[in-house]
Amino acid sequence: MSDKNRKVAAVCDDGSIRLVTEPVPEVTPGTVLVRVFASLVSPGTELGGWKNLLKKKESGSPPGTPRKFGYSNAGIVERTGAGVTKFKPGDRVACIGYGFALHTDFAVVPQNLCVPLPDNTSYEQGSYAMLLATAMQSLRRCEPEFGERAAVVGLGLVGQLTAQLHQLAGNAVIGWARHELQIEAAKKWGIDAVVNTKTADPVPETRRFTKDYGLDTVVLAFAGPAGDAWKQCCDCFKKTPDGHLMGKVVIVGGSGVELAWIPANIDIRIAARTGPGYHDDDWELGKDYPPVFMRWTTQTNLELCMDLLDSKKVNTEALTTHRIPLAGAEEGINRIIREPDRILGLVFTNEE
Numbered sequence: 001m002s003d004k005n006r007k008v009a010a011v012c013d014d015g016s017i018r019l020v021t022e023p024v025p026e027v028t029p030g031t032v033l034v035r036v037f038a039s040l041v042s043p044g045t046e047l048g049g050w051k052n053l054l055k056k057k058e059s060g061s062p063p064g065t066p067r068k069f070g071y072s073n074a075g076i077v078e079r080t081g082a083g084v085t086k087f088k089p090g091d092r093v094a095c096i097g098y099g100f101a102l103h104t105d106f107a108v109v110p111q112n113l114c115v116p117l118p119d120n121t122s123y124e125q126g127s128y129a130m131l132l133a134t135a136m137q138s139l140r141r142c143e144p145e146f147g148e149r150a151a152v153v154g155l156g157l158v159g160q161l162t163a164q165l166h167q168l169a170g171n172a173v174i175g176w177a178r179h180e181l182q183i184e185a186a187k188k189w190g191i192d193a194v195v196n197t198k199t200a201d202p203v204p205e206t207r208r209f210t211k212d213y214g215l216d217t218v219v220l221a222f223a224g225p226a227g228d229a230w231k232q233c234c235d236c237f238k239k240t241p242d243g244h245l246m247g248k249v250v251i252v253g254g255s256g257v258e259l260a261w262i263p264a265n266i267d268i269r270i271a272a273r274t275g276p277g278y279h280d281d282d283w284e285l286g287k288d289y290p291p292v293f294m295r296w297t298t299q300t301n302l303e304l305c306m307d308l309l310d311s312k313k314v315n316t317e318a319l320t321t322h323r324i325p326l327a328g329a330e331e332g333i334n335r336i337i338r339e340p341d342r343i344l345g346l347v348f349t350n351e352e
Helices: 043-047 050-059 129-142 157-168 180-189 202-209 227-234 298-310 326-336
Strands: 005-011 017-023 031-041 072-080 092-096 106-110 114-116 149-153 172-177 193-196 217-220 245-251 266-270 320-325 345-349
Touching: 005 326, 017 326, 031 043, 031 092, 043 050, 072 106, 072 129, 092 106, 092 129, 092 298, 114 298, 129 157, 129 217, 129 245, 129 266, 129 298, 149 157, 149 202, 149 227, 157 172, 157 180, 157 217, 172 180, 172 202, 180 193, 193 202, 217 227, 320 326, 326 345
Parallel strands: 149 172, 149 217, 172 193, 217 245, 245 266, 320 345
Antiparallel strands: 005 017, 031 072, 031 106, 031 345, 072 092, 092 114
């Protein structure tokens, strides 16, 4: 083990956030030690949602054992393990990986879960790597054609990034959201259209958006039951003269859909993770797949994401609503959690 200690954010059963002090893990073959300057919180995956965290805080539950969390950060390489050929000390990197790219000041990450961070891209932007690559993989699963019309249902962080990528791919995008904060963020970065499903029926607005041709694609980018959203989407798809619905559905947020009938001409696809390689231990540590056969892996998806951030084609600034120093994580979360609907992108920061 290292003789250096680190601070790691951990969540407790009572909804509190604590900083745990522990030794920095050993830099083993195929890994790099990164001094972390920014990490992005993915509230749904990491915390079960801000409202869930608030509910725990109000429940009076015992704290239990703190659970370290986080899987997307950015910083500078301090040391490399044996066999690392892609990085050297001093390199700026974006990193991903559950259990590796934690909310911490020092992280040890497998080399293939890291990519170079362009000089003109901030650490904060780089901390969006995991969710942006997740959105990228959902786009690849969708296989859109230029000029298609898509609805992204749910405008949390993954939904916002997915909508941006679909527009970059030449699609017209309408977003469906229930929270004004998400709607304003989408307008800020330039979504084609957006509808508040809490106050309006999205079906007529979406039909108008498609000029009554109907949707080609629906992306379900939220967790939880999606029965109502599914029924509304079915009213928006393209339809054949004999009444068959046509189109694609990509589920990227863990939505649950129970089908009362078989949608024979609707392609339903699940998009999980960030691309091939993630959770393949050998690949993560540096054993690459032949690029001639596997063009898009987790790492090449991440590299493209960094290029899009560097060229300002993807906007994360519009999504970040809160920045909290990691050293003040517990107090900072306690301060903002009382208004969970006012939180979108939360970044923990460390001094450079």
